[in-house]
Amino acid sequence: MAMANIIGLLKIRVIKGTNLVIKDSSSSDPYVIITMGSQKLKTRHVKNDCNPEWNDELTLAIYDLDDPINLTVYDKDTFTSDDLMGEAQIDIKPYVECLKARLCDLPDGTVVDKILPSRENSIADVSQIIWKDGKLVQDMILRLKNAATGEVEIQIEWVDVPKS
Template sequence: MSMTILVPKQQKLKTRHVKNDCNPEWNDELTLAIYDLNDPINLTVYDKDTFTSDDLMGEAQIDIKPYVECLKARLSDLPDGTVVDKILPSRENSIADVSQIIWMDGKLVQDMILRLKNTATGEVEIQIEWVDVAKS
């Protein structure tokens, strides 16, 4: 299986392919340029077929707006593991379980379990982190 992440402005990133695994672990780091916080970030999971088209295994949208709102607070020097915000699952998001925005190693990260749509069952665990390229 592989995962594709698509954002507007023609950015399309793919994870590596994990063979013969119904519960693949990618542990890949993908970096996206975000131009408009209102544009959805679409995640799609496919199985890899050799002789036919890859099969869609499910889709989800990543909503970064709550995370960005926490970034705007310009927090600093919090103890590691401090929960800054919690996002609850709802019909309006793809979140399958409570998502926490956490202060870790001097930065904010958000862990999410996303419920895949257009499939009978399936979830994907991801973590997002903002990288400010103006400062790097």
């Protein structure tokens, strides 16, 4: 993929996990992998914590808004392959629709849109797209699929790429 085809960058702040599944004897050593197309980004792992705080910022290059963005949580193991702890999809389409409105000069904290949890998305609670510090951000709490319990809180923010 050439940089010329890039639409923009998506900053994904992986904030924290809540109530993640116990995969080792009493806890887990969770980390998050975010994939989109051939891109694969990873947070650091947090030892012995089913409620980890990562606060790691990962940046994806966006080439196609229809490419799914997958978030997968794993438990880091030393001697065996890492255990899957759950997964979710990050839906950026409502966020991108708000970006297209080319909003500017809104009061800080203005809620531009709300996305409700549904069967079609991984959102666990109402997700708000907010005007903050001169840009749009969206906070999401993602419910993990293929897991008994667990949620991951993230925040996304679009970064325009200057056209050459």
